[in-house]
Amino acid sequence: MLKENFLLNLREIAAIPGAPGQEMEVVDKFVQWFTPYVDNIEVDHMGNLYVYKHGISPGPTLMVSAHSDEIACVVRDIDNRGFLKIERTGGMIESLLVGRKVNVHGHFGVIGIKAGHLQTPEERKRLPSIYELYVDVGANNKQDVLDMGIQIGDPITYISDIDTFTNQDLICGKAIDNRSCCVLLLELFKSLQSKDVSGTIVGVITVQEEVGLRGAKVATYRVNPDYAIVLDTIPCADTPDSLQSGYPVGIGNGPVIPALAGGSVRGNIMAPQKKELLIKYANESNVPYQLAVMSGASTDVSAVHLEREGVLAGAITIARRYSHSPVEVANLNDFVHAYKLLEKLVLDNGKWGNLSFLK
Incomplete structure (x- = not known):
């Protein structure tokens, strides 16, 4: 091989x-x-x-x-501002989701995070639950999301290409x-x-x-x-x-x-x-x-x-x-x-x- x-x-x-x-x-x-x-x-x-x-x-x-x-997530809900709530399918880990680029049923998105400037000292120490996380697909409202063809139950996966290290035998992605x-x-x-x-x-x-x-x-x-x-x-x-x-x-x-x-x-x-x-x-x-x-x-x-x-x-x-x-x-x-x-x-x-x- x-x-x-x-x-x-x-x-x-x-x-x-x-x-x-x-x-x-x-x-x-x-x-x-x-x-x-x-x-x-x-x-x-x-x-x-x-x-x-x-x-x-x-x-x-x-x-x-x-x-x-x-491993992945799915769209659990779409709020009126166009942000997506999520549910896991497989062993998704909350600590690895925050701030990631994702693919939402063929559309680019990011898992949002509250700006550090706005977080309280307690929030900075706490890991958010998956039910607090949301995906931003660049929509202005719920109808924008629906017009993109995104519906409840649609898949959400990481965007992360396979790369190699300086040691070309080691792969990552x-x-x-x-x-x-x-x-x-x-x-x-x-x-x-x-x-x-x-x-x-x-x-x-x-x-x-x-x-x-x-x-x-x-x-x-x-x-x-x-x-x-x-x-x-x-x-x-x-x-x-x-x-x-x-x-x-x-x-x-x-x-x-x-x-x-x-x-x-x-x-x-x-x-x-x-x-x-x-x-x-x-x-x-x-x-x-x-x-x-x-x-x-x-x-x-x-x-x-x-x-x-x-x-x-x-x-x-x-x-x-x-x-x-x-x-x-x-x-x-x-x-x-x-x-x-x-x-x-x-x-x-x-x-x-x-x-x-x-x-």
Whole structure:
């Protein structure tokens, strides 16, 4: 996988707004990108995108997925002066919203903030609630907003292009969670076009992960895979404010294999045989990896493994700094290593595709 091509595609796709339930433009772009490289392609009523690679010999059905939506807000109300009240969809953090540039259903806007000169000493110390925040789209009144085509329920997403640091391997911007892994999936199917596989490989770009892993549930039921691999980014703890967290995961140290993710109700404990398989292939491929236990975050695997009679599923994740912010930071080398591991797993689908709970 060429880092340059990966970054080029990520810049384009991350710039497209794709709030939960509003991923249409993102999905449309991926339909265009995947079509030349797959045997067939489908989009369901929910917006999940399915791409297929049929093998030359019988074997299991392996589903590999990544989610397309990003954290966002929606318009909750429009006041008579043309300012928009907002509600979150996904893990939007109030402290990161204030003073940001945003896209409101295709229109430029800013999240306003009371001038420091007018704030009381108490206000300067207090973090405003999301219900106190508002978006300014440059309108004079409510009718101006309606004439722009903005309505209650319309999506609001960050404006934040993907940039690189002086160290060109470090990238920063919005929607790295999880457009980056969608591009990784695209690169996989480009490679598979000229390779032979066993069974059926189904790539899925899921929707509405940020609001409860909803698309993954529908997609897994539809595909009914024998096995599944979920691709996602995951928070790390290599910055000064988190080094003592007891969560030893950082960017640049290879993909993360989450042995446990999510809380006691919604989460996933990766099956030992799946974890051992990922470690085995990482070692054989000379891919550095990190094992993680994190109860405070989850991925689509939490929904995938519970569908139908249960699916033996695992996750390959990429560490990111400043999660759910417009300045998420990741290391391109981690994606290269994740791709190497993923491709090896998929090409050997017929060899390892006989796992069971008792093995």
